[in-house]
Amino acid sequence: MEQSAVDTLLAWQSAARLNYTAEKLRKRGFDVEVCATREIARERLLTFAETAHTIGFGGSLSVACLNLTHTLRDTGKEILNHGFPNLTPEERDDIRRRQLSCDLFLSSVNAMTDEGVIVNVDGVGNRVAAMIYGPRQIVLVVGRNKLVKGDEADALKRIAETAAPVNAYRLGCKTPCAVTGRCASCAGVNEGSICRVTTIIHQRPLYSNVTILLVDEDLGL
Numbered sequence: 001m002e003q004s005a006v007d008t009l010l011a012w013q014s015a016a017r018l019n020y021t022a023e024k025l026r027k028r029g030f031d032v033e034v035c036a037t038r039e040i041a042r043e044r045l046l047t048f049a050e051t052a053h054t055i056g057f058g059g060s061l062s063v064a065c066l067n068l069t070h071t072l073r074d075t076g077k078e079i080l081n082h083g084f085p086n087l088t089p090e091e092r093d094d095i096r097r098r099q100l101s102c103d104l105f106l107s108s109v110n111a112m113t114d115e116g117v118i119v120n121v122d123g124v125g126n127r128v129a130a131m132i133y134g135p136r137q138i139v140l141v142v143g144r145n146k147l148v149k150g151d152e153a154d155a156l157k158r159i160a161e162t163a164a165p166v167n168a169y170r171l172g173c174k175t176p177c178a179v180t181g182r183c184a185s186c187a188g189v190n191e192g193s194i195c196r197v198t199t200i201i202h203q204r205p206l207y208s209n210v211t212i213l214l215v216d217e218d219l220g221l
């Protein structure tokens with residue numbers, strides 16, 4: 001069998017898996033769209049942005065990979081991104097607070113089970129707070145690499161093995177994982193730990209509008 005035939009089979013499995021999780025998420029109260037490519041996801045986000053004046057970015061690499069900032073700025077949107085360069089700590093803090101009540105909040109998740117449970121580990125907590133309550137519309141962009149087979153424990157394992165150490169390295173944190181690439185379970189014993197807040201979202205929070213774009217490509221960490 002040619003590799004291209006194998007790739008076709010794997011593509012079928014990937015799409016089938018995303019569609020399965022999409023159905024589970026709908027049963028949990030979320031609006032869900034399956035996007036075959038990141039370009040389609042990008043177009044959908046631009047559509048969501050049309051009626052928004054303030055748009056919050058939670059610091060997600062998945063969203064950053066979609067290169068939205070300049071396009072949105074060119075259409076007059078106010079971008080609330082605490083990761084922009086040359087901000088003072090006070091300005092960053094102010095932006096994080098304003099993200100909590102923005103018109104449109106964009107983020108990804110650290111891990112999601114096949115059954116549609118969303119698991120995140122955060123250092124500051126602004127990202128997880130804003131994806132639960134506050135913004136008028138929340139859109140989570142989730143690449144297929146974020147899906148885990150299993151339960152919340154498996155999702156946490158993914159975060160400890162991949163997302164958190166690489167994020168710690170990216171952010172220049174003084175953590176063991178930022179040196180070795182492996183989690184050393186430093187939360188609670190290391191001042192520099194970025195693993196301070198864990199959230200598990202079982203259903204759409206009651207009064208929040210949350211749309212999840214499942215993308216059939218790897219996106220972010």
Ligand code: SF4
Nearest residue numbers: 164177183184186195
């Ligand atoms: S608990 Fe500590 S060592 Fe483990 S991933 Fe988080 S910051 Fe890194």
